[in-house]
Amino acid sequence: MATKLTDLPHGSETILIVDDHENIWDFLIEALQNLGYSVILAENGLDAVEIYRENPQEIDLVLLDMIMPQLNGYEAFKQIREIDPEAKILLSSGFVGGEEVQELLDNGAKGFLAKPHRIPAIAAEIRRILDEK
Numbered sequence: 001m002a003t004k005l006t007d008l009p010h011g012s013e014t015i016l017i018v019d020d021h022e023n024i025w026d027f028l029i030e031a032l033q034n035l036g037y038s039v040i041l042a043e044n045g046l047d048a049v050e051i052y053r054e055n056p057q058e059i060d061l062v063l064l065d066m067i068m069p070q071l072n073g074y075e076a077f078k079q080i081r082e083i084d085p086e087a088k089i090l091l092s093s094g095f096v097g098g099e100e101v102q103e104l105l106d107n108g109a110k111g112f113l114a115k116p117h118r119i120p121a122i123a124a125e126i127r128r129i130l131d132e133k
Contacts, residue, residue, distance in 0.1 A: 005034055008120060009127035013060035014038040018048040018076065019092070020068045024117070028063065031119050037126075045071025049079045056084050061130055063113075063122075066093035066100070077104050088129050092117070 015037050019025045029039045040059065042048035045068050052059060062080060066073035073091065080087050091104060094115030101112050110129040113122060 005119075008035060008123040010036040010123075011127060011130060012036050012038070013130055014040060014058055015126065016040045016042060016048060016051060016059045016062045018042045018045065018062060018068070018073070019065040020044055021065075024065075024115070028117065028122070031122065032126075035123055044068045045073060045076030045079075048076050049083070052080045052087070053083050056087075060088065061110075061126060062087060062089045063126075064089050064091055066091060067095055074100060074104065077107075077109065081108060090125060090129055 015032055017025055017028050017039055019028070020043055025041055029041065032039050040051060040055075042051050048062065048064065049071065052062065064073045064076060073093070077089055077091070080089060085108070089109050091101060091109050091112045092115060093101070105112065111125050113125055
């Protein structure tokens with residue numbers, strides 16, 4: 001049985017989606033907005049760092065793809081954490097190796113979601129991260 005949107009955890013926070021694939025960001029933006037979140041889009045790691053630098057108090061969570069042009073997720077993660085050591089960053093990828101992910105988790109990343117994305121998993125993971133003290 002399919003999960004109904006009303007059964008999923010909702011929120012009102014602002015999420016920065018960082019992904020270079022239009023079909024993925026379209027899917028994520030629609031899904032997260034339907035769950036009540038405000039969404040900002042960065043199409044690559046350089047844009048993500050710049051957007052975060054300009055709006056650190058506005059962004060509650062970063063959903064960060066690992067493999068992107070211009071600045072990969074690994075480097076974007078490090079630069080965002082330099083701006084804000086408390087930044088809540090949720091990693092995402094369909095291709096990246098476990099060692100790189102584990103290193104970022106050891107350095108403060110809040111979790112990892114494998115692609116393809118499933119809305120119930122995304123909703124639960126985002127809520128878990130935003131609700132942790």
